[in-house]
Amino acid sequence: xxxxxxxxxxxxxxxxxxIRSAIANHGVIVFPxxxxxxxxxxxxxxxxxxxxxxxxxxxASKGLPVLVSSLDAAKQLxxxxxxxxxxxxxxxxxxxxxxxxxxNKAVNPRIAASGRIxxxxxxxxxARAVAEEFGGAVVGTxxxxxxxxxxxxxxxxxxxxxxxxxxxxxxxxxxxxxxxIFDVAGGRMVREGWITLQQIRGVLDGE
Numbered sequence: 164x165x166x167x168x169x170x171x172x173x174x175x176x177x178x179x180x181x182i183r184s185a186i187a188n189h190g191v192i193v194f195p196x197x198x199x200x201x202x203x204x205x206x207x208x209x210x211x212x213x214x215x216x217x218x219x220x221x222x223a224s225k226g227l228p229v230l231v232s233s234l235d236a237a238k239q240l241x242x243x244x245x246x247x248x249x250x251x252x253x254x255x256x257x258x259x260x261x262x263x264x265x266x267n268k269a270v271n272p273r274i275a276a277s278g279r280i281x282x283x284x285x286x287x288x289x290a291r292a293v294a295e296e297f298g299g300a301v302v303g304t305x306x307x308x309x310x311x312x313x314x315x316x317x318x319x320x321x322x323x324x325x326x327x328x329x330x331x332x333x334x335x336x337x338x339x340x341x342x343x344i345f346d347v348a349g350g351r352m353v354r355e356g357w358i359t360l361q362q363i364r365g366v367l368d369g370e
Contacts, residue, residue, distance in 0.1 A: 247347045
C-alpha cells in the first residue's frame with residue numbers, strides 16, 4: 164500500500180506515475196471527495212472492479228457510482244436530456260449524482276445496473292484530478308464496508324482495507340452526508356444527501 168498526500172490537483176499530478184502504475188495493475192485506490200472518502204478503480208477493468216466489490220463486501224448486482232472530471236467526460240458515458248443538462252450546470256461541481264441512461268457500452272456492465280449509470284462531478288479538486296488520471300472517470304463509491312457508515316480517518320481506512328493499493332490523503336473532504344442521487348428519467352429521489360428534492364424541483368420548475 165502506498166500513501167500519498169495531495170491537497171490540490173497539482174500535488175496529485177506529481178504522483179501520476181504511481182497512480183498510472185496502479186491502474187495498469189488493476190489497482191484500487193482511496194481518495195477524498197467533497198462528501199465522503201471514496202474507494203475507486205477503473206470503470207472498464209473487470210478485475211479491479213471485482214477487487215473493489217470484494218473489499219467492500221458489496222452486492223455485485225448493484226451498480227457503482229462514477230465520478231467524472233468534467234461535464235464533457237460525463238457526456239461521453241451517459242445520455243443527457245435537457246433536464247439532466249440543467250441540473251448538471253446548476254449543481255456541478257457538487258454533491259448531486261445523476262442517474263442516467265448508459266451511453267458508452269465500453270463501460271463495465273458491473274457499473275451500470277439495468278442499463279443506467281450514476282454520474283457526478285465532485286466539488287473536490289483532488290477527486291476531479293483522480294478522475295482525470297483514470298481517463299476522465301473513476302468508480303467513486305464510499306470508503307466503507309457495505310451497509311456501514313463511511314470512514315473519515317485515512318489511518319482507519321488503511322487498517323480496514325489492507326488490500327488497497329494507494330491512499331490519497333487530503334484534508335479537503337467536507338464530511339458528513341453522502342451525495343444526493345436523483346433519477347432524472349423517473350423524476351424521483353433515490354437518496355437524499357446534501358442537496359434536497361426541493362432544491363432540485365426548484366431548478367427544474369424554473370428551466
